[in-house]
Amino acid sequence: MRAYLDHSATTPPDPRVVEAMVEVMEGDQFGNPSSLHALGLEAERRVEEARRQVARLVEAAPEEITFTSGGTEANNLAVLGGARALARRGRHVLVSAVEHPSVREAARRLADEGFEVEEIPVDREGRVLPEVLAERVRPDTVLVSVMRVNNEVGTLQPVEDLIRVVKERRPEALFHVDAVQAVGLTRVTPRAWGCDLLTVSAHKIHGPKGVGALWVRPGVHLIPLVWGGGQERDLRPGTENVPGIVGFGRAAELALAWREEAERVRALRRRLEEEILRRVPGARRLGPEDDHAAPHILNLAFEGIRGEVLVHALEAEGVYVSTGSACSSRRQATSHVLVALGEPERWREGAIRLSLSPKTQEAEVEAAIEAVVRQVEALRALMGE
Amino acid sequence: MRIYMDHAATTPLRHEVLEAMLPYLTQVYGNASSFHAEGQAARHALDGARATVAGLLGCKPGEILFTSGGSEANTTALVGIAWAYRHRGRHLVVSRVEHPSVLETARFLAQQGFRVTELPVDETGRVAPEALAQVLDDETLLVSIQMANNEVGTLQPVAELARLAHAAGAFFHTDAVQAAGQLPVDVRALGCDLLTLSAHKFGGPKGAGVLYVRQGVELARLIHGGGQERSRRAGTENVAGVVGLARALELAVQERAQVASRLEVLRDRLIAGVLEAVPGARLTGHPSQRLPGLASFVFEGGIDGESLLMRLDLEGVAASSGSACTSGSLEPSPVLLACGLPVELARSGLRLSLGTATTEAEVARVLEILPRTVAQLRKVHGASLA
Numbered sequence: 001m002r003a004y005l006d007h008s009a010t011t012p013p014d015p016r017v018v019e020a021m022v023e024v025m026e027g028d029q030f031g032n033p034s035s036l037h038a039l040g041l042e043a044e045r046r047v048e049e050a051r052r053q054v055a056r057l058v059e060a061a062p063e064e065i066t067f068t069s070g071g072t073e074a075n076n077l078a079v080l081g082g083a084r085a086l087a088r089r090g091r092h093v094l095v096s097a098v099e100h101p102s103v104r105e106a107a108r109r110l111a112d113e114g115f116e117v118e119e120i121p122v123d124r125e126g127r128v129l130p131e132v133l134a135e136r137v138r139p140d141t142v143l144v145s146v147m148r149v150n151n152e153v154g155t156l157q158p159v160e161d162l163i164r165v166v167k168e169r170r171p172e173a174l175f176h177v178d179a180v181q182a183v184g185l186t187r188v189t190p191r192a193w194g195c196d197l198l199t200v201s202a203h204k205i206h207g208p209k210g211v212g213a214l215w216v217r218p219g220v221h222l223i224p225l226v227w228g229g230g231q232e233r234d235l236r237p238g239t240e241n242v243p244g245i246v247g248f249g250r251a252a253e254l255a256l257a258w259r260e261e262a263e264r265v266r267a268l269r270r271r272l273e274e275e276i277l278r279r280v281p282g283a284r285r286l287g288p289e290d291d292h293a294a295p296h297i298l299n300l301a302f303e304g305i306r307g308e309v310l311v312h313a314l315e316a317e318g319v320y321v322s323t324g325s326a327c328s329s330r331r332q333a334t335s336h337v338l339v340a341l342g343e344p345e346r347w348r349e350g351a352i353r354l355s356l357s358p359k360t361q362e363a364e365v366e367a368a369i370e371a372v373v374r375q376v377e378a379l380r381a382l383m384g385e
Numbered sequence: 386m387r388i389y390m391d392h393a394a395t396t397p398l399r400h401e402v403l404e405a406m407l408p409y410l411t412q413v414y415g416n417a418s419s420f421h422a423e424g425q426a427a428r429h430a431l432d433g434a435r436a437t438v439a440g441l442l443g444c445k446p447g448e449i450l451f452t453s454g455g456s457e458a459n460t461t462a463l464v465g466i467a468w469a470y471r472h473r474g475r476h477l478v479v480s481r482v483e484h485p486s487v488l489e490t491a492r493f494l495a496q497q498g499f500r501v502t503e504l505p506v507d508e509t510g511r512v513a514p515e516a517l518a519q520v521l522d523d524e525t526l527l528v529s530i531q532m533a534n535n536e537v538g539t540l541q542p543v544a545e546l547a548r549l550a551h552a553a554g555a556f557f558h559t560d561a562v563q564a565a566g567q568l569p570v571d572v573r574a575l576g577c578d579l580l581t582l583s584a585h586k587f588g589g590p591k592g593a594g595v596l597y598v599r600q601g602v603e604l605a606r607l608i609h610g611g612g613q614e615r616s617r618r619a620g621t622e623n624v625a626g627v628v629g630l631a632r633a634l635e636l637a638v639q640e641r642a643q644v645a646s647r648l649e650v651l652r653d654r655l656i657a658g659v660l661e662a663v664p665g666a667r668l669t670g671h672p673s674q675r676l677p678g679l680a681s682f683v684f685e686g687g688i689d690g691e692s693l694l695m696r697l698d699l700e701g702v703a704a705s706s707g708s709a710c711t712s713g714s715l716e717p718s719p720v721l722l723a724c725g726l727p728v729e730l731a732r733s734g735l736r737l738s739l740g741t742a743t744t745e746a747e748v749a750r751v752l753e754i755l756p757r758t759v760a761q762l763r764k765v766h767g768a769s770l771a
Binding site: 004009010011012013015018021022026028030031032034035036038039040068069071072075076080084088100101103105106109173201208209210211223224225226227228229230237238240241242243244292295305306308311312315320321322325332359380 | 387389390394395396397398403406410411414416418419420421422424432452453454455457458467484485486489490492493554583585590591592593605607608609610611619620621622623625626638644693694695697698701702703704705706747
């Protein structure tokens, strides 16, 4: 049986999402939202409806949502745009050691521009501890970026506490939360958390690729990344990707019901972990204990086996998983996240990530368990010869 | 019957393009960076699209960078060159009639310590090659001048401008967003180092664009993160969008010559008809060196471009005052001001942009509606022709 357990890399668009997109792609629904005529106004209406849908998912107001070309661009806009806007008030930036490459690389660019970028270490579970962050906040800190759910090991960060310790010490500093992996299965409430910027991406919630959003607290000023004709209140110009945005809106609307599925997904993930660890010797879970974990991401490592080899062996059985982040899988041999967790090389090398969605069925999980047990055994037998 | 004469703002998505995209919104949904078969199927589609686009533009696949659209591609071109070569020089040249995504980026770079020259244009909207030659110096990193203007349709002598830029040791970027589908776009023949395209202007999807970057030209990243697009543009690839872009470009290039000569006939009929039937109407842009599908006018006697658009819309004609990106603002068109028109006239701009589906009957109908509408507007506002 086929099992797609790589939802943290991307999710298949929901058929209802595709339907909504096709509706604005065919016939006479193709207007440019900036045009003043009826076709343009209709396109604008569609975009605004999607903005309300995305706003509802993060429990915020529509005018606080800026659409981008995806999570990576939104993270770049937050980190680069936020720090650049505040450069006169300080040049110290803090990012956690387990951030997505789009935050890490944007921060690296800030370092090239003369900012002092500091990494916040994490504990063995991948958590940033409030007291650790508190020590690092300085009078010249302008931006802090910590993700809500880690994309490789699923750690749920205590963002509310982290935001508080930053704001107590340095209220002017912007706090950005990458919620790309969190939104849907966990509640994402930037206003209640007290952060300033928050990133979401459509294709991680069964929406289309090529569209994301940045939630921006009212009053927060950012330097744009892309320049042009004034769309998205000048923060993100360029003709709006109307079908993509409409698809995102529909996906966000559907994802409102996901939280009811969270416990079922969590149970499936636990089942994966328990069965595989029970049946496969020399196997470990990397990352957080259940009470610090998102429902849907599991990282397992197998002694003596390369994760990449196992991914291919599983693929031959129709079970799709990954070694870690898809974004870095093509160029990076070792995972910075697992290094930050203090995992030694022998475990890092053998790591695979299994990521679920509310659409994941029990039968897929069972198929994946059997495939992992079988393939690890087969690979070990092969190496033993 | 609705008449759509706003193709320069956006074009309808072609049915063939939607068909090409659909599999990538349904069955083939993998992340192109994933190792497994689901990911590799997406990767394969991206590679195919890249090869197709490269073939059509006359370059190598490795020279094609996919972006989220024309604005991102234009921003990337300017910021990417400026940052990558900032130690070599700090001077940039653009024209005054560039799209806001070029002009605003240049103004941002000016705040960052770059020296920016905004070249003037003549009353037809053309940049004089001599004017460019005069401002180039040892410090000039990049010259960015569009192939065709989005508001008045004027074509620029791009190949000649590129030669001048190169002679001065500068790179040359051209925004070909309005040109694709109507003019031949061959990067070698144009001699440019960078070139921008946007899919939704030639029957493709919104949210997909191209930046051609000649091999050997360094480009700093605008969007940082994963290693996608050879580490030049991070972010999970919009596979469906890219596939749609490639299919649309393929169709646009195949049909271009035929479409362009048909559009020229319709455009000329429209221009002649408007100038004859609407008193005080003036053609903007160049009389002959203009986009085959773009007719643009101003009207004497205090006509407000936006009011005219609203009335035309009620009559079933979708048109624009100029660029869709800046419409909605009450400012006079910067392009028309750059062409030397007084503020009052620069507020009265009308752009009628034709596309592959435009018919003779539609042109004839617009020639009935427009003179009447302008006359009504003048009556309402009590405006008269001096």
